[in-house]
Amino acid sequence: MQITFWGVRGSYPVPGAATVRYGGQTSCVEVRTAAGECVIVDAGTGMRQLGNKLAREANGQPSQYHVLLSHVHWDHIQGLPFFSPAYIPGTRISVYALLTAADELNQVIGGITRHEFFPMPLEAVPAAFDFHQVEPGVDFVVGGFHITPIALNHPFGSVGYRIDADGSSVAYVADTAPFDKVLHKQHFLAGPEPLSADDQVALTAMRDALVARLRGVDTVIYDTHFLPDEYERFPHYGHSTPDQALVICQEAGVRRLVLYHHAPGHSDEQMDQVAATYLAKGAAIGIEVLTSFEGMSLPIGAG
């Protein structure tokens, strides 16, 4: 397998001189097998550039695309209306996401392209869309990929994916808060709320399941939006730090961690420091830590 990062930023796209090297576009990762099969994880603004590449490769011919969504916050779906293969008639786009009903998912994705937000309604886009609900604990198969959804801790729910193909595996763990101070539910949090005994049990179960699913994974991509001091100020925002990601990876025996979903305010210089700091911290415990940047490609496993 090979993975390519098309957008590595969280929250919103950040153009400008401070983001030239790590990139300013939001979450989107391409996962490809040796045979050329592809799944796209998240449809943030990075998806526009990926779409332009795929449309060139398609050369006007329709194809089928599979998009796994972690959740549907704007920074994970905003690229979808700008995915140029969607405008090639005959194209089919299958969207997978965590929601109570696939029909509701259709409404949410359709909502992006409703008249108020985008010029063309979803029904008018030439590609045909189908929507699939994913459930943590229920694995599914897309072509040559075996996909394991993993529940994460984020406002209104989020799901990570372990993706196995070609005898190797990669996991996408974004967006998620750590599993101690805050349990995200279906309501707005103005700040951390006291945890009940049930909340503690739920957090422990979620964390245990994540660690179990990450066992044996070659490379883990993890939401490391915050630096430690930022996390202390905003523990209820639903994001983690590289230190928290390292603890999870160490417990799961993972040997390679990719820092991802960088905060929009982090400049290239700050990201260089983050990269150097955590390369060293990781090396000390036998974990190779890479800091993702737009355009980075990584081979996963042997093939």
Add this chain to the structure above:
Amino acid sequence: MKIRFWGVRGSFAMSGRDFLRYGGNTCSVELLANDGHRLLVDLGTGATEFAKHLMGAEFGKGQGKLPILLTHTHLDHIQGLPFFTPFFIKGNEIRIMGADPISGLSLEATLQNQLAPHYSPLNGLENLAAGVTISSFVPGGTLNVPGFTVQTAAVPHGSMWTTAFRISADGKTVTFLSDVEYPSLDEPLPQALALAQDADLLIHDAMHSDLDYEMRRGWGHSPARAGVIVAERAHAKRLALFHHSPDATDDMIDEVVVRTSGETNVPVFAAAEGAYLDV
């Protein structure tokens, strides 16, 4: 009156080396009157940079007041809203004004949808700590905005309408005509000409190169030439090309400016993120 472009890009925010001189943020423009009154037009990603600037002053202390005009609610004009930090400080008073979309939803309901729990952890306008009021107006009249005189008109944008503004203060006038496409390039609509009449600065949609425009007629945007025609007929004193295509690199925009300047006596420049400019 001064003006500062915080976002000049249309459709899609563009990061990277090719977009540094004109800037990659989507639409957001600040007007600053000599007496200190401010007015913002649109909440594209450029508004997030403007927000940082405001937070260093009275908005960081919850003592800021800001009127915001929206041309319409396509994402590139509102995507900065959930990240506009003055909304999160109690005490700030922010008034968003715009026309209701033609879908039948009100402006307020549309912005509520943007912050719906699926899309945003903010989960609704009511969770913004600042005092935020949202008021709809019917384009064609004037708006009551402290420190400025604002006239409005509806102009066609593909299958819908956007609101254009004529904004005056300190004896100077800025006309904001983005996103717009006239039924005929050579016959700009009378309401557009009226808003731009004798303006000191005309900011005009220039999304398409002349070549692209032939392929994208009816998509709701203009080539640079449309702004030239409006500026000449309305005797505007200066023309700012605006709403640059996400595919237009800095070098490509340079070429458009040179070519467009060669076709008219009206001084032309391409709007760029950066410093305050005198109107």
